[in-house]
Amino acid sequence: MNGNDSSTTRRRSDATRGAILLAARERFAADGYERATIRAIAKDAGIDPSMVMRYFGNKEGLFASAVTVDLKIPDIGSLPRHEVGRALVAHFLAMWEENEVLTALLRVGATNQAGAERMQGIFRDQLLPVALTVCPDPEQSPARAGLVATQLLGLALTRYVLRIPPAVELSREEIVAWLAPTLQRYLTAPSP
Amino acid sequence: MNGNDSSTTRRRSDATRGAILLAARERFAADGYERATIRAIAKDAGIDPSMVMRYFGNKEGLFASAVTVDLKIPDIGSLPRHEVGRALVAHFLAMWEENEVLTALLRVGATNQAGAERMQGIFRDQLLPVALTVCPDPEQSPARAGLVATQLLGLALTRYVLRIPPAVELSREEIVAWLAPTLQRYLTAPSP
């Protein structure tokens, strides 16, 4: 239980721990919370289901440890203001395609209360601040950030979860070209 | 087994059948496919779980019978073309708030293959035709309809499923005002 030297010493268990987290992310992303069983995750990781409990306490703890999201939104403040929409779509698209955690969170959030709350937290802590620095009137920032969320999450939903064919077949460039003006308007245009 | 006079004769069982379907829709909408158990649905309907099997065969059959969506999109062709975006948002918003089936389908579609396919079918059979009559170039209709779907489903997701606060607090009028130009552009503006 001595974790004081965790940064230098590499315990043998760290490898399995990592394998469990990796398998958990894949399963949550592919199946959602309920159908991602601990037994299936353990089998993917090549260990016994009871190991999962030893390391993460219970299934909720596993989810909490496996699904942590850092959107890594770049410093929008340094961009010319009219480029913000384009930068945001491009960044989200890249994040989403390299990182299955986002799909996992979206799938889980749709049927699981804890997942939905996690998503609300990410919105509040990571997307809202962007709107606060970009929007002309800070009072309107939450509503504008909410609008941005509807478009970005809707893209992710139709493309990566529901897989509606035309949304899947659009190229990255096309998506950026179509959505950038939408986000730009939601963030900076005067209220309609 | 004589169903030839089903339109005139009202069998006694029709009441329970209806109660089961109603309860099923509520449960699917609130919990998604896995957590909406047949036992819970039966209890809500005030009957025995085995009745559900008798009437609908199995859980899949129940879902198929309970969740059928008719978007009832009005005749868009008769509108002035620049009003299409506004009409579409307003109609979807109304449909979504009066009909829990849509939320059920969205929740289920996020974690269930059959649910996702159902949603693809609705897109293909009910939304795509609108784009085909409205878009200038029919070749581009699928992509444009897909873009419309990203925005409309994203709104539903953030507002009715994830319940991200600013998306919940927007009034219907604000949503229409903000989203109408987006849909209008996706449907009729020249490709960017």
Place this chain on the structure above:
DNA sequence: TTCGTAGGCCAACAAGTGTTGACTCATGGC
């Protein structure tokens, strides 16, 4: 070499799932 301990497996539990078949009760046409 010894031995405490961390890492791991096995078998089982209790609860909950979809699903089935036998049984009871009412009801309406003859």
Place this chain on the structure above:
DNA sequence: GCCATGAGTCAACACTTGTTGGCCTACGAA
């Protein structure tokens, strides 16, 4: 009034789930 038939209940099945506790094993410090 009789009785076939539809409506409904009950108890159980086979299985899966998260979770637990006991046991074995290998390693690294003493």
